[in-house]
Amino acid sequence: MSNEWEAGATPWLRRHQPDAGYGSEPNPIQCAFCGERTLKRSATDHDEDTGRLELYCDNGRCDAREVVLLVKRDGAHSGLRADVRALRLIDEGTLDVHAAYPPEMRSYSLSEMAKVSEGIVERRMRRPSASSEE
Numbered sequence: 001m002s003n004e005w006e007a008g009a010t011p012w013l014r015r016h017q018p019d020a021g022y023g024s025e026p027n028p029i030q031c032a033f034c035g036e037r038t039l040k041r042s043a044t045d046h047d048e049d050t051g052r053l054e055l056y057c058d059n060g061r062c063d064a065r066e067v068v069l070l071v072k073r074d075g076a077h078s079g080l081r082a083d084v085r086a087l088r089l090i091d092e093g094t095l096d097v098h099a100a101y102p103p104e105m106r107s108y109s110l111s112e113m114a115k116v117s118e119g120i121v122e123r124r125m126r127r128p129s130a131s132s133e134e
Contacts, residue, residue: 007074008050013041020045024058031057033064042066051078 017027017040025040032039034057042054051071057064070087071078078084089095 007071007078010047011050011053013053013055014045014047017041020047020054028058031059031062031064033057033067034059034062036062038062039067051081052083 013029016029017025020041021043027040028037029039030037036057036059038058039055040058042056045054046052051074053069055067055069057067059065070083072084072087073079079088086095090097
């Protein structure tokens with residue numbers, strides 16, 4: 001088995017850790033952020049995506065618990081990937097993420113909440129019964 005990687009080939013970590021998922025990993029590798037041997041493939045890592053690895057550090061004191069390793073230039077077609085294109089646009093200043101995806105803030109009136117809550121507001125607004133006043 002060669003230690004070289006070419007575009008489209010299975011990354012070494014997927015061969016070293018064939019199963020991605022939750023729980024402890026019998027073959028952890030060293031985390032580049034905390035230095036502990038607690039790094040494993042994340043449960044959300046997809047085998048068919050050879051240009052992207054999703055990793056998870058099991059060290060509870062690691063500040064970079066979830067990490068994505070993304071190939072931006074591999075000599076093949078990584079530049080056509082949507083995530084690579086988006087990062088390039090952000091780096092170039094062409095894409096303003098905050099303008100493209102503004103945070104959604106919505107406030108509701110009391111009547112709108114009453115429609116959604118189906119009776120919760122009416123129960124709070126109803127006068128107490130005679131038996132509960134005693």
